[in-house]
Amino acid sequence: MSRRIGSWWITDFVDGASFTAGRDGVAALVMSSHGSPSGFAVSDGYVSTDDAVDFGKSDLEVFASHACGLLEHTPDNSAGRWIPAFERLHYLLGFHDDSYYSGSSHDPRGSLPAAYSAWLHYSFFGAFDMPVREAWAEANEIVESADVHWAYLRATSPEADTYDERLQAGEPPAPAAGRTFYTARGTC
Amino acid sequence: MSLSLEGIDWRVTPPEIPDELPVATLATPSYEERLHAVRTLHDRFTLGETIELDLPEGVAHAGRRGEVQYFAASGAVRARDTEVCRAFPDERRPWTDVLEVDDEGGPRYVLGEQTSSLLFQDAGELLRAARLLPDGLGDVDVVLDQWAQLDESGAEIDRGPGRAVVRAPYSLDGVPFIGAGAKTRLAYEPVGGRPVLARMFHVHRPVVDVHSVRTGGTERALTGLLRDPFLVEHHQRGACVAVTGIQVGLLALPAVVPQHIAAPAVAVRGVLENVHDDRRGPIELRFARYYQAVSAKSLRAAGFAAAHIPH
Numbered sequence: 001m002s003r004r005i006g007s008w009w010i011t012d013f014v015d016g017a018s019f020t021a022g023r024d025g026v027a028a029l030v031m032s033s034h035g036s037p038s039g040f041a042v043s044d045g046y047v048s049t050d051d052a053v054d055f056g057k058s059d060l061e062v063f064a065s066h067a068c069g070l071l072e073h074t075p076d077n078s079a080g081r082w083i084p085a086f087e088r089l090h091y092l093l094g095f096h097d098d099s100y101y102s103g104s105s106h107d108p109r110g111s112l113p114a115a116y117s118a119w120l121h122y123s124f125f126g127a128f129d130m131p132v133r134e135a136w137a138e139a140n141e142i143v144e145s146a147d148v149h150w151a152y153l154r155a156t157s158p159e160a161d162t163y164d165e166r167l168q169a170g171e172p173p174a175p176a177a178g179r180t181f182y183t184a185r186g187t188c
Numbered sequence: 189m190s191l192s193l194e195g196i197d198w199r200v201t202p203p204e205i206p207d208e209l210p211v212a213t214l215a216t217p218s219y220e221e222r223l224h225a226v227r228t229l230h231d232r233f234t235l236g237e238t239i240e241l242d243l244p245e246g247v248a249h250a251g252r253r254g255e256v257q258y259f260a261a262s263g264a265v266r267a268r269d270t271e272v273c274r275a276f277p278d279e280r281r282p283w284t285d286v287l288e289v290d291d292e293g294g295p296r297y298v299l300g301e302q303t304s305s306l307l308f309q310d311a312g313e314l315l316r317a318a319r320l321l322p323d324g325l326g327d328v329d330v331v332l333d334q335w336a337q338l339d340e341s342g343a344e345i346d347r348g349p350g351r352a353v354v355r356a357p358y359s360l361d362g363v364p365f366i367g368a369g370a371k372t373r374l375a376y377e378p379v380g381g382r383p384v385l386a387r388m389f390h391v392h393r394p395v396v397d398v399h400s401v402r403t404g405g406t407e408r409a410l411t412g413l414l415r416d417p418f419l420v421e422h423h424q425r426g427a428c429v430a431v432t433g434i435q436v437g438l439l440a441l442p443a444v445v446p447q448h449i450a451a452p453a454v455a456v457r458g459v460l461e462n463v464h465d466d467r468r469g470p471i472e473l474r475f476a477r478y479y480q481a482v483s484a485k486s487l488r489a490a491g492f493a494a495a496h497i498p499h
Contacts, residue, residue: 034473036459041473046465068474073336075294080342098457098476100368108444120250124241127250129270138266141389143442145455146355146371148476153338163278179340184279186333187353188368 028062028117028132028167030110035067037077049081056088061165061172062117062132064093066109071151071183072096079153079183086155086181088174090162093136096149096185112139118167131164137186144188151185190415191423193407197430205409205436205481209452211401211490212360212438214393216446217263219247228318229256229267229388245444262369264391264443265320272386275379279335279350283378286332286349297332297349304330307383311354311374320372320390326357326364352376352383358392360438366455367478369393369440369447391443393450401482401490403452409436412479413456419475422460433457439478449492452481 033041039048047053055063071094073079082092093113117135120128130138133152140150156162157175163182165172193202219226230238230249238251246260256267285300299307307330315321333350356372358365372390376383403409413419419429439453455478462470487493 034475036472036474039471045467046471048468048471050468068476078338078342078344079336080338083338083340083342098474100455100476100478108442112444120243124239124250126252127239127241127248128255129252130268130273134273138268138387141373142264142266142391142444143368145366145368146357146373161277164274180345181338181340181342182279182335183338184333184335184350186350187331187355187373 027059028064028114029060030064030066030113032066032109035065035070037069037072038081040065040067040070049085053085054087055085055092056090056174061088061090061174062093062167063089063091064113064136066095066099068095068098070094071153071185073151073183073185079151080181082153083155083181086179088176090155090160090165090172090175091132092153093132094151094153095140096151097147099140099148100144108143109139112142115139121166129166131166133163133184135167141188146187148188149185150188151183153181153183155179155181189420189424190411191420191429192414193410195423195429196413197428199430199432200434202431203406203434203436203454205403205406205454207403207405208400209403209436209481210361210363210398210438211452211482211487211492212395212450213397213399214448214450215263215396216261216393216448219258219260222258222263222265225265225318225320225390226256226258228314229265232314232317232385233267233269235269259391259443261446262391262393262441262443264369264389266387266389268387269385272377272379272384275377279333279337280348281350281378283332283349283352284381295347296334299330299332299349299352303352303383307352307354307374307376310376310383310385314374314385314388315372315390322358322392322394324358324360324365324392324395326359328354328356330354351386352378358440360395360398360450363452364435364437365392365440365450366435366437366453367440368442369445370450391440393440393447395450399490399492401452401492402486403482404486408483409452409481410454410479411483412481413454413477416477416479419460422463422473425464427463428461429458430461431456431458436481439480451487451492453478454481
């Protein structure tokens with residue numbers, strides 16, 4: 001099984017006649033594009049919460065997007081609108097509001113989350129031991145201004161607690177029966 | 189081809205940009221100059237035995253208890269206590285001095301005055317001891333992370349406060365630094381009934397000289413916005429460009445990016461409405477970008493070669 005971390009422009013993860021086949025044969029994916037609370041741009045269009053999105057259908061456990069407002073959570077518009085897309089996905093990482101680096105300049109936005117969530121820990125054994133959610137916060141506190149809010153939506157279950165999940169070589173169990181979800185946000 | 193000021197749907201008042209603004213020459217503190225801060229943070233986080241690591245971004249002292257990290261591009265430092273960060277099994281935090289307030293974004297939690305004062309005092313003492321209290325410190329505040337638990341339908345079944353973060357911005361002669369590269373933040377967790385420092389990050393390149401630079405007034409200073417190829421392309425295809433937030437300041441680049449001058453810029457938030465999409469009809473795309481507010485010619489006139497401004 002491939003387990004790669006990095007930044008790519010992707011096709012999409014959407015099932016449907018008008019989209020190309022989904023590609024989620026990696027454990028973690030960081031993506032840069034424009035967006036809004038209801039969807040994000042991809043190379044050949046736009047993926048929205050109205051689409052039959054299945055994150056994690058093959059392998060994907062962590063999907064990170066810099067699209068603006070993807071995880072906005074308000075009384076009128078719950079971040080739970082993305083829950084139908086959680087096939088076996090563990091974490092959707094994004095922003096509660098606008099990301100200033102959205103749409104261009106890939107490097108630190110992909111490399112810093114990858115470094116804090118895995119690369120540093122596996123390069124220097126025992127050091128930089130950081131859960132995925134914390135690595136996302138740390139990285140964005142470095143590359144975004146203080147008026148931006150990182151956010152995440154995670155699935156969890158009694159048999160597969162994802163709160164402290166790390167990016168690791170082994171395949172973590174997927175939340176399945178009795179799933180519940182947490183969304184959180186904080187200032188960058 | 190470009191947009192015009194009149195062609196933008198201004199949902200905030202367009203700024204009155206002065207004809208002249210300051211431009212700052214910045215220093216980059218060396219590792220040796222930050223060594224006192226690194227040692228102070230190492231002691232404060234009781235990191236114990238650590239190894240010194242040469243990283244692509246700088247130097248770190250890291251071990252099982254956490255790490256303190258120096259960024260060579262900016263002189264920034266960050267530090268983390270792994271054990272405090274591991275103290276909770278989920279997002280819930282047992283703050284006792286918390287209020288729920290309701291604003292335009294919905295209900296959110298804020299820390300009470302008594303605990304906030306404790307955090308301000310602790311943060312001030314640590315930054316003073318680490319010699320990380322530079323000139324230009326702005327109004328310090330404290331904010332709480334927010335969380336909500338959802339069921340499969342997306343409905344909230346619980347919510348509450350998370351970590352508390354003390355934040356400090358910076359300014360120069362009343363002009364704020366904008367961007368990711370001028371801030372101090374200290375994150376606290378309620379462990380054993382008291383706030384305990386879990387993480388800190390400080391980035392602010394010291395200002396060593398200040399000049400004035402001509403902006404040419406509001407419309408000229410907004411040239412970057414009006415000529416943004418992404419916005420212009422969508423506008424030409426029928427999209428509406430709306431600006432929902434704008435701030436004028438000196439752009440401080442992220443801690444991992446070298447920077448020698450901080451030039452006037454505008455931080456713009458907005459939304460593209462009625463964007464054409466072949467498959468589903470009109471969609472909406474938000475954007476947030478920095479634009480240089482002075483021309484290369486103006487910077488040259490002030491004695492600077494150019495300014496690196498990322499999109």
